[in-house]
Amino acid sequence: xxIHYFSSEGWEEDFIKNKLPNDEIIFHLGSIADFQDVSxxxxxxxxxxxxxxxxxxxxxxxxxxxxxxxxxxxxxxxxLAAAKARGIAVVxxxxxxxxxxxxxxFALLLALSRRIVEADERVKETxxxxxxxxxxxxxxxxxxxxxxxxxxxxxxxxxxxxxGMKVVGFDAYPNSELAEKLDFNYISLEELLAxxxxxxxxxxxxxxxxxxxxxxxINKIKKGAYLINTARxxxxxxxxxxxxxxxxxxxGAGLDVLEEEGDMNDELALLTASHPKEDELKIALENHYLxxxxxxxxxxxxxxxxxxxxxxxxxxxxxxxxxFSAGSATNVVS
Ligand code: NAI
Numbered sequence: 001x002x003i004h005y006f007s008s009e010g011w012e013e014d015f016i017k018n019k020l021p022n023d024e025i026i027f028h029l030g031s032i033a034d035f036q037d038v039s040x041x042x043x044x045x046x047x048x049x050x051x052x053x054x055x056x057x058x059x060x061x062x063x064x065x066x067x068x069x070x071x072x073x074x075x076x077x078x079x080l081a082a083a084k085a086r087g088i089a090v091v092x093x094x095x096x097x098x099x100x101x102x103x104x105x106f107a108l109l110l111a112l113s114r115r116i117v118e119a120d121e122r123v124k125e126t127x128x129x130x131x132x133x134x135x136x137x138x139x140x141x142x143x144x145x146x147x148x149x150x151x152x153x154x155x156x157x158x159x160x161x162x163x164g165m166k167v168v169g170f171d172a173y174p175n176s177e178l179a180e181k182l183d184f185n186y187i188s189l190e191e192l193l194a195x196x197x198x199x200x201x202x203x204x205x206x207x208x209x210x211x212x213x214x215x216x217x218i219n220k221i222k223k224g225a226y227l228i229n230t231a232r233x234x235x236x237x238x239x240x241x242x243x244x245x246x247x248x249x250x251x252g253a254g255l256d257v258l259e260e261e262g263d264m265n266d267e268l269a270l271l272t273a274s275h276p277k278e279d280e281l282k283i284a285l286e287n288h289y290l291x292x293x294x295x296x297x298x299x300x301x302x303x304x305x306x307x308x309x310x311x312x313x314x315x316x317x318x319x320x321x322x323x324f325s326a327g328s329a330t331n332v333v334s
Pocket of ligand 1: 257
């Protein structure tokens with residue numbers, strides 16, 4: 001197969017070529033959006049990451065396309081309806097980083113509870129060793145609300161148990177065996193918001209989870225709680241999040257994902273577009289509020305990013321491409 005491989009880190013070229021010696025692979029060091037001039041009437045596959053949307057326009061640049069292999073668990077950046085209409089299979093990497101992402105969510109949680117970022121900045125920027133205003137809080141005894149108790153959520157719950165936290169869960173499909181094994185209770189979303197000291201989100205992003213936390217329900221959150229989001233930005237309505245931080249409903253947040261985070265990479269394009277989208281501009285401004293908030297930690301969609309997880313992602317992606325070539329596609333999401 002002829003494959004265009006976007007968002008390559010360079011070193012991936014040898015790794016992938018070694019494992020797929022019979023395929024013709026063209027590597028690009030940027031995303032499909034960075035290479036607007038790349039089109040190919042012979043390419044049957046593109047391999048992408050999550051940072052750019054793949055819609056009708058991108059697909060039309062590769063008219064012979066049969067496969068989109070995303071090197072991610074989430075596939076909300078791909079227009080599945082457009083892919084289906086064109087007969088393109090979309091495959092993902094469903095399991096690679098359950099522990100990896102959970103470890104990162106916990107890192108955000110600990111950074112917030114013990115004010116690690118502020119403490120480090122103080123020492124680096126002022127050279128002073130004062131602990132003034134750096135008092136944190138214990139995790140032991142606190143209630144962690146886990147929204148989405150799938151692969152990543154289950155790892156978070158096990159970690160929280162290790163820290164002596166009480167856990168409550170909300171899921172569209174509660175898993176009673178898991179609840180028994182990891183000793184937690186399922187409750188409604190409203191109850192979870194009202195009782196959790198820290199809320200962490202681990203659902204996929206889809207029409208049902210779009211703005212799952214929103215202007216209507218965010219005020220149900222226990223006053224002064226913290227929110228962690230390593231799932232997808234648009235699961236939380238940004239305007240509601242900003243308001244909750246302003247009015248003290250939330251004390252702080254740890255965000256590895258932002259709504260419209262793609263725009264944050266190219267704000268100039270957003271501002272200079274001939275018809276700037278008002279909604280996106282508003283969210284970009286709100287994102288700046290979050291980035292600059294002293295009790296909000298924002299990271300650049302980095303939860304997946306360990307050496308071990310990246311190797312697992314590439315290994316599964318290679319297997320996905322081989323299986324598709326052999327006529328028995330694996331990990332198909334469309
Ligand atoms: P999973 O599919 O194992 O678990 C998702 C859970 O959410 C399931 O238990 C499911 O029943 C539940 N769920 C689905 N729709 C729901 C709804 N409307 N309301 C309540 N619960 C609902 O997925 P996994 O592996 O735990 O990953 C979760 C998400 O984490 C991914 O979809 C992806 O978006 C995100 N992720 C983020 C990464 C990062 O680098 N920041 C890396 C990997 C995943």
